[in-house]
Amino acid sequence: MLKSAAGAAAGATLAVAVSPTVIDGLRPHRSIVKQMVEELSSLFSEARRSGRTAGFTITVDADGAPEINTLAREQAMDADDVAERDRAFAAARARGRVKAAEILGGGEMLSADxxxxxxxxxRVTVNARRQRHELLGLDGAKRGFRFPAWQVNDDGKPLEVLPQLFxxxxxxPWTVYRFLTQHHDALDGATARDALQRxxxxxxxxAAESVARGDFA
Incomplete structure (x- = not known):
């Protein structure tokens, strides 16, 4: 279990299940494990901030002594490769913005009102329920939040399963929306939305639990 350096009062703990064999192998190297976790956290933050990919390597010598070496992938790529990758990322982000705009502008989307x-x-209650994940609202930036009309059934009740999906x-909300609108093998090819209606x-x-584990649903 990983625990915040601030102590129990911070309440920040993370439990990761591993086998006893793994624990036995890592126990003599607590300092390297701590360094590895800190390095990984730093890389996640940097990747989100810069949109660039970086990593580190762990080398274990013949005596079993590990060593962490930070490896910025920028160092392993020439200028043309970096420029091409950055263009690809920019194009992907642009496509994502266009697709999001198309979804939010669709006829199935309702304003908060x-x-x-x-x-x-x-409207205040709608936003409160959205924040509690009892309603699915997608951020439309300039247009405000948009709510898929199909999350409310003919009886005027929203999907009760939404908090569990979140x-x-x-x-x-976009992750939950994609899950609900995509087809899943685990649901015999149906979308999660259609399966709920049935x-x-x-x-x-x-199926959601399978997706959360990283399985193919």
Whole structure:
């Protein structure tokens, strides 16, 4: 278990299940494990900030002594490779923005006011329920949040499974949206949205758990 240096009061712990054999192999190298975790955390932050990829290598000599070496991938790429990769990243981000705009501008999307009218509640309550992950709202930047109309059934009730999906898939509404609208082998090729409309809630949650584990659903 990883624990915050601030102590128990910080409440920041992370449990990772590994086999006893792994524990036995790592126990003599606690300092290198700590350094490796800190290096990994730093790389995640840097990658998100810069949009660039970096890494590190771990070398173990014949005596079993490990050594961590930071390896910036920029150092292993020439200028043309870096420029080409950056152009590819920029193009991918642009395509993502266009696709998001198309989704948010679709006829199935409701504004917060329209969703409030549909549910018979206030706009403030709609936003509160969105923040509690009881409603699925996608950030439309300039246009504000947009809410898929299909998350409300004919009885005027939103999908009850939404909080569980957020708990499994993470806090990103776009991740939950993609899961609900994509076809899944685990659901016999149906989308999670359609499966829920057919009452297959347990199957959908199993598929979400599989996606969260990194399996192909």
């Amino acid at each position: 329209a969703m409030a009218d549909r549910l018979g509640i206030s 708990a499994l898939l993470g806090p990103s 009452g297959r809630t347990a199957d959908v949650l199993d």
